Amino acid sequence: MISVQQALDIIDRFPNRFSSVEVKLQDALNLVLFEDVFSPINMPPFRQSAMDGYAIQYSEAEKFTVIEESKAGDSTNYTLKPTEAVRIFTGALVPDHADTVIMQEHVEREDQFIQIQKMPSKFANIRKTGEQIKTGELALKKGTKLNEAAIGFLACLGVTTVSVYKTPSVAILVTGNELQQPGTDLEIGKIYESNSVMLKAALQKSGIKDIKIIAVKDDYDATKICVKKALQANDILLVSGGISVGDYDFVKEALLENDVEELFYKINQKPGKPLWFGKKENTYVFALPGNPASALTCFYIYTLPLLRKMCGFKNNHLQKVIAKSKSVIKNPSQKTLFLKAYLESEFVEILQGQSSAMLYTYAMSNVLICVDSETAEVNIGDEVTCIKLDV
Ligand SMILES: Nc1nc2c(c(=O)[nH]1)N[C@H]1C(S)=C(S)[C@@H](COP(=O)(O)OP(=O)(O)OC[C@H]3O[C@@H](n4cnc5c(N)ncnc54)[C@H](O)[C@@H]3O)O[C@H]1N2
């Protein structure tokens, strides 16, 4: 049995290589750039008026003759003399001969003439060509997470596709004779299968879209075949259940039989002791304990960092905060504990119902308190590490 830190260190060695994919910019929200993006154009591409008003050559003159009009989208570059003005609108091309735009509020218009009420400083109200970015300059760095602003920025440069880290494809293999699909009356001895829906939701929250769910009975041959199938076309395989030591727990053998290399099995923790982690070529396998709360805790602590890293993210572990305990915690087990708890300002309270078979408490919690294996007791007011669950 290894420690939590040893398990995390092993997972942290992976992945050995990253994959990229070219996607349409409009499909790239929350994906991470695999390559630097350079601007294909100057932005703005031409000198633009920043105001509705009049373009002039800056001077001491008080009266100008309005000769032409330039509205957004027009392409004519008018020639103007020192006391001539071009009526102009926000976003329109400023004539090369003009160096200043006066806001229309600062002039009095009479027929073809404008009388200056307040002359702005020279060069006012003109956006310079390339003032935001010039052709060939770095627009966004490799590793940037594409939020809506980044997508808008690249779109304004005319970028239509981007190379991003490929989000992993994930197969969830649920094992167990007792599992029944929700939507039918429960038969005696059965429970509703919930781990696949829960894990799928957790994956979707992390931006994973390519998710397949496979269900198999507690049968060695069938499990072996399903593992083989799931390994073929996926970057991550999550198995639920069948990883403990019972006579009908076949997952470990089925994985080994499919040449998945075991990287660790069993962690000195509660819940989630029987977690198994392995790798076959570029596919990573987490055999999660079947107890629902164990499966979810193992997902948060071990699976999530690896899959976020594959997606190109930098900070891949759930955020930790220190809070004062409102509960007494006894830990005679010498295991690391992950306890469902509720954090409010700087205080955190353990919730009733810590069994790894119970999801009710999980649904009420917003953090996991992590008590390390060397800490035998936490008293009220002691500082504890909380792992925040809002991914
Ligand atoms: N003799 C021992 N028995 C057990 C040990 C041990 O060390 N020695 N470890 C216990 C611990 S800790 C855990 S955790 C479980 C893990 O067992 P498995 O991974 O083999 O999981 P199962 O036995 O298949 O299921 C456990 C539990 O979870 C329910 N389950 C399973 N899959 C689902 C699902 N998809 N949706 C909802 N619920 C599910 C299942 O019905 C069981 O109640 O082993 C202990 N035993």
Ligand code: MOO
């Ligand atoms: O580790 Mo098991 O996950 O405690 O129930």
